[in-house]
Amino acid sequence: MLELLPISARLVTPEHAATVVSPAYDALDEQARAARAASQPDCFLTALPSGGIEPGTLQRNRRAVDRLLREGRFTELRTGLLVVLELSEDDRRLTAVIGDVDVAAYLDGRIRPHEHVRPDRVDELARYLDEVRIASSPVCVLHPRTATLDQLTREVRRRAPLVDTALPDGGELRVWPVTDPATIAGLAAAVGSLTALTIADGHHRAAAVARRVGATASRPPAATGVDAPRERRVLTALVASDELAVLPFHRRVEGLPDVTADEVAAVLAERGLRLTPLPGPSAPERSGTVHLVVAGSWWRVDIGDRRGPPPVDSLDAAVADRELIAPIATLAPGPATVPVVPVPAPLGLAALDRPDALGIALVPATMQDLLSATADGQVLPHKSTYLLPKLRSGILVVPR
Secondary structure (H helix, E strand, O other): OOOOEOEOOEEEOOOOHHHHOOOOHHHOOHHHHHHHHHHOOOOHHHHOOOOOOOOOHHHHHHHHHHHHHHOOOEEEOOOOEEEEEEEEEOOEEEEEEEEEEEOHHHHOOOEEOOEOOOHHHHHHHHHHHHHHOEEOOOEEEEEOOOHHHHHHHHHHHOOOOOEEEEOOOOOEEEEEEEOOHHHHHHHHHHHHOOOOEEEEEOHHHHHHHHHHHOOOOOOOOOOOHHHOOHHHEEEEEEEEHHHOEEEEEEEEEOOOOOOOHHHHHHHHHOOOOOOEEOOOOOOOOOOOEEEEEEOOEEEEEEOHHHOOOOOOOOOHHHHHHHHHHHHHHOOOOOOOOOOEEEEEHHHOHHHHOOOOOEEEEOOOOOHHHHHHHHHOOOOEOOOOEEEEOOOOOOOEEEEO
């Protein structure tokens, strides 16, 4: 049974929500995040690392949080509450119930991952928790739709929201703090009855909490549930799985200066794969086909016959890692590991076309692929899915 714990939090003020709430983190690259933070000092991106953590980064993030709190960009809510949130984006709308969940639930299988994590990124986020000492980006956890939870959130949303704003990137946000004990108990009970829970977004954030407290699947926290200190709690948003659309993370293979299409064609031919020219930039329309961009020219590669067994090894992302990226990496001029950068679909195909890189455009996995993999105890390749709507940072500030 999953125990949803009430939180103590500060909520962005209605008059500042449009300027404080950050755009979806992955929808911007590192340079764009840094530029947005520099040009818009109230944006919550100032409180987040734009990329890796350099000396002084976390201290600047902490100062940014302190300033936003001091200057009244957030209002303190009473302790012991849950939050219902509604976010609309690209003709999709999600409703989330937000509270704390003990990290043990992420370790013992009650909440299952669907992607691998990078240890270096987990370490960075654990350092962020240690030094900045807040959570603001909820881990998005999928659940099967239930009539009980739908009814309870519908009743909450009949009231006027405390925050109701259009966001600069086109989304719309509404927030309802839930302080009534009976409603809190009802929501917690409905969440407690959920099964087949899967992380949609936030694998690294959940893993960072576990890393911070030294918890593992074989050594879970000593205290769980309501007795768990806040260091062991994961800010969690419960969302019905049918409310999210799945977009792809494409791939950009870097460290390939002056690579040519002829060189790529030669190494792929050794695997029995062939490049077919395309008239210009385009994303593939069906699974089993990927598109490559090499030195500004676009090509199609059919990989359908290279699929392994479902649900994971048959995915285009897994096939591309195995059949395309591995041989293409041999074209790098030195022995160093070739960086493979996940490129979320919202950045556009232009983000794949770089002079020292090769881009790979993929068809997304489906929601059923994701859920089938987790049900089978498997995980997808790192950064396989970009799900919309995307929860934002800077709505809540929760002490950690």
